[in-house]
Every structure is written in C-alpha cells, then in structure tokens.
Amino acid sequence: MTSIASNLQIDSTRLWDTIHETAKFGLTAKGGVRRLTLGPEDKQVRDWFRAACEAAGLQVHVDGLGSMFALRKGRDMSKLPVGLGSHLDTQPTGGKFDGVLGTLAALEVVRTLNDAGIETETPLCIVNWTNEEGSRFAPAMMGSAAYVGDFTTENILGRKDAEGVSVAEALDGIGYRGQESVGAQKLGAFIELHIEQGPILEAEAKTIGVVDHGQGIIWYDGRITGFESHAGSTPMPLRRDALAALSEIVLAVERIARELGPNAVGTVGEAVIAKPSRNVIPGEIAFTVDCRSNDDTVMDALDKNLRLAAAEIGRRRNVEVTIDLVWRKAPTHFDKTLVDAVETATRELGYSNRRITSGAGHDSCNLNTAIPAAMIFVPCKDGVSHNELEDATQPDCTAGANVLLHTVLSLAGVASK
Numbered sequence: 001m002t003s004i005a006s007n008l009q010i011d012s013t014r015l016w017d018t019i020h021e022t023a024k025f026g027l028t029a030k031g032g033v034r035r036l037t038l039g040p041e042d043k044q045v046r047d048w049f050r051a052a053c054e055a056a057g058l059q060v061h062v063d064g065l066g067s068m069f070a071l072r073k074g075r076d077m078s079k080l081p082v083g084l085g086s087h088l089d090t091q092p093t094g095g096k097f098d099g100v101l102g103t104l105a106a107l108e109v110v111r112t113l114n115d116a117g118i119e120t121e122t123p124l125c126i127v128n129w130t131n132e133e134g135s136r137f138a139p140a141m142m143g144s145a146a147y148v149g150d151f152t153t154e155n156i157l158g159r160k161d162a163e164g165v166s167v168a169e170a171l172d173g174i175g176y177r178g179q180e181s182v183g184a185q186k187l188g189a190f191i192e193l194h195i196e197q198g199p200i201l202e203a204e205a206k207t208i209g210v211v212d213h214g215q216g217i218i219w220y221d222g223r224i225t226g227f228e229s230h231a232g233s234t235p236m237p238l239r240r241d242a243l244a245a246l247s248e249i250v251l252a253v254e255r256i257a258r259e260l261g262p263n264a265v266g267t268v269g270e271a272v273i274a275k276p277s278r279n280v281i282p283g284e285i286a287f288t289v290d291c292r293s294n295d296d297t298v299m300d301a302l303d304k305n306l307r308l309a310a311a312e313i314g315r316r317r318n319v320e321v322t323i324d325l326v327w328r329k330a331p332t333h334f335d336k337t338l339v340d341a342v343e344t345a346t347r348e349l350g351y352s353n354r355r356i357t358s359g360a361g362h363d364s365c366n367l368n369t370a371i372p373a374a375m376i377f378v379p380c381k382d383g384v385s386h387n388e389l390e391d392a393t394q395p396d397c398t399a400g401a402n403v404l405l406h407t408v409l410s411l412a413g414v415a416s417k
C-alpha cells in the first residue's frame with residue numbers, strides 16, 4: 001500500500017455532520033429517529049443517500065426489494081466489488097446510529113478516497129439494505145436474506161405489515177422497487193460498521209469490537225384465544241382470560257431464557273388485545289416472541305421449552321395457544337480471514353480492541369452464509385440501542401470509520417499509478 005493510503009484518515013467532522021443531517025428524516029421529539037422501512041421518511045433518506053452517492057461519483061442502482069447499491073469503479077472491473085454499508089431504516093422509536101453509522105461511514109470512506117485521489121484495484125459497492133429492522137415487516141434483514149437466497153423475492157414482496165400493506169405495495173408507494181433482480185449485484189466480500197448495541201465495549205473501555213460471531217435468532221407469532229365476558233359478573237374460576245395466560249407465557253419466556261443462560265435471551269416484544277375494554281375479560285391476544293443464542297443446541301432447547309410451557313399454560317387455563325415459527329436464523333461464525341483483516345487494521349491504527357459476539361442480528365450475518373463477511377463494533381452509551389436515547393461519541397464513530405476504511409483498503413488494494 002502506498003504511504004498516502006496507509007496514513008489516510010476519514011474526515012471526522014464530515015461523518016458526524018452527515019449522521020446528524022440524516023437524523024432530520026424522522027427525528028422524534030426526544031431526539032431519536034422514527035424511520036420505518038419503506039415509509040415516507042425512509043423515502044426521504046433514500047433520496048438523500050442516492051443524491052449523496054451520485055455526488056461522490058458512484059453509480060446507484062436498486063434491486064427488486066429496494067436494496068440500494070452504489071458502485072465505485074476499481075482499476076480491475078473483472079473483480080467482484082468489496083461491499084460496505086448497513087441500513088437506514090430504524091425502529092419505531094429508534095436512535096441516530098443503529099445502521100446509519102455503517103451506511104454513512106461507508107459513504108465517508110468513499111469521500112475520503114475521492115479527496116485523496118485514490119483508486120482501488122477492486123471496485124467498491126456501498127449497500128443500504130432494505131428492512132434490516134423487521135419492525136414493520138417480518139422477518140428482519142429481509143433484503144439481505146433474499147439476496148443470499150434464504151427467501152424468494154416473491155415471498156418477501158407478499159409480506160404484509162400490521163395494516164395489511166404488502167412489501168410490494170410499500171416499495172411501489174415510495175418508488176423504490178428497482179429493476180435489478182435481487183442478488184444480481186455480486187459482491188466479493190462485505191464489511192459492516194455498527195454500534196455494539198450492548199454494554200461490553202463501554203464497560204471495558206475498548207474502542208473497537210472485532211466481531212467474530214453473531215447470535216442465532218428465532219421469531220414466533222403467537223395467538224391466545226380465550227373467551228370475552230363481563231368483568232363484573234364472571235366468577236374467577238369460570239374465566240378464560242387470554243391476557244392472564246399471556247402474562248404467564250411472558251414469565252415463562254423469561255424463566256426459560258434464564259435457565260438456559262448465560263447464552264440465551266427471550267423477549268415478548270409485542271402484545272395486542274383484539275378488542276380491549278376495561279370491563280371485558282380479554283378473549284383474544286396476538287403476541288410475538290424473540291429468542292436468541294449463539295449456540296444451536298440452546299436454540300433448540302429454547303424452542304422446545306417455549307412450546308411445552310405454552311401448551312401447559314393453555315391447557316391449565318382452558319385457552320387455545322398457538323405459537324407459529326416466523327423465522328429462524330442460525331448463529332453466525334464470521335469469515336476468519338475477514339475478521340483477521342479487521343483486527344489487523346484496528347491494531348495498525350492503534351485502537352484498543354477485543355473480539356466480540358453480536359447480540360443483535362445484522363445483514364452481515366445473512367451475507368456471511370454466501371460471501372465472506374465481517375463486522376466492526378464501536379461502543380454506544382450505556383449499551384442502549386433500539387431506543388431514542390441511543391448515543392455514541394464522535395471519536396468512537398471516527399475510529400470505527402477509520403477501521404472500515406483500512407479494512408476495505410486491505411481487501412480492495414490500492415491501484416498503482
């Protein structure tokens with residue numbers, strides 16, 4: 001590598017300003033971001049991102065599920081591009097950094113290379129994956145899942161949100177159903193920078209997490225059918241209360257995950273009473289369960305114990321409980337060569353670091369099943385994410401973007417003049 005490339009640093013102020021500039025698309029009163037996938041704010045940030053990529057000289061194209069690819073030519077166009085990026089959608093009450101950091105740091109890497117007049121040997125491709133978050137449409141990370149062939153494009157296009165709007169309708173609604181078939185833009189590797197979304201790096205005062213594993217994820221849709229009846233006149237022993245049954249299921253999920261811990265977590269994140277009324281015993285409830293572990297056998301045990309507990313609670317309370325599997329994603333073992341490349345770049349830049357397992361799911365976990373992928377984590381304040389209070393420091397984001405830059409350079413190579 002030439003010395004200009006080895007000494008290169010990203011522009012910290014420009015990265016920071018860009019993160020805050022895009023936060024206006026869906027900014028909440030508490031300073032977080034609400035940018036549900038394929039909604040109006042997602043369209044705004046996508047339009048902004050497309051314009052910024054084009055201004056940086058990139059050629060932007062969009063696939064049939066709305067994932068955006070921004071290509072920077074390399075000297076040798078016969079080589080598959082090195083991919084870098086993340087996602088720009090957020091949770092309903094999300095923060096400014098989850099996904100955004102990795103996508104905008106990728107843009108900053110390209111801007112830095114442009115300013116330094118550096119051409120890489122291998123082309124680069126920034127990606128903004130559609131629906132990483134999974135809060136409007138399930139499953140999460142659906143753009144990258146279809147990209148690697150876990151689902152067909154048609155299957156994903158037919159997925160519906162809570163209002164019955166399909167992915168196809170939502171894509172057409174914002175004009176982001178692209179011409180390119182999903183998976184057509186081949187990538188040779190993928191590197192994603194992300195906030196940790198947990199407390200480990202901050203607690204250990206480490207700047208960079210070199211991510212070597214990712215937890216597996218199981219998602220369920222549950223339904224409890226009891227019987228609606230009068231809250232005043234139905235004696236306690238005669239009730240078939242769906243909410244009381246759900247309360248037991250919530251506690252069972254917590255107990256099962258604790259018993260299988262420390263490498264197991266379980267959450268009931270959504271629960272909707274069908275026709276709520278303060279003087280009606282709830283008769284019908286829909287709910288979701290999210291279980292995770294970095295160990296496949298623990299995931300099997302989570303699944304089995306959850307189903308046994310739900311069946312027992314249903315029988316005892318005389319309510320019908322159904323638990324439907326929505327999605328199961330195996331634990332990720334990131335590509336060793338790429339993980340080493342991230343670690344080497346981190347050490348050369350002199351940042352404190354440790355190896356780390358991702359508790360969250362990421363597009364890179366999907367991509368790693370088809371192409372070499374790896375991730376770079378930086379700390380977030382108090383380990384808080386999926387919350388409007390999510391925060392990270394400018395020096396840490398800068399460090400992460402520098403590691404991204406140098407990892408990408410080590411993979412793509414600098415074209416000799």
Ligand code: GLV
Nearest residue numbers: 132133140360361
């Ligand atoms: C994605 O944000 C997930 O880990 O659920």
Ligand code: MN
Nearest residue numbers: 098099132194
């Ligand atoms: Mn994310």
Ligand code: MN
Nearest residue numbers: 091098133386
């Ligand atoms: Mn997220």
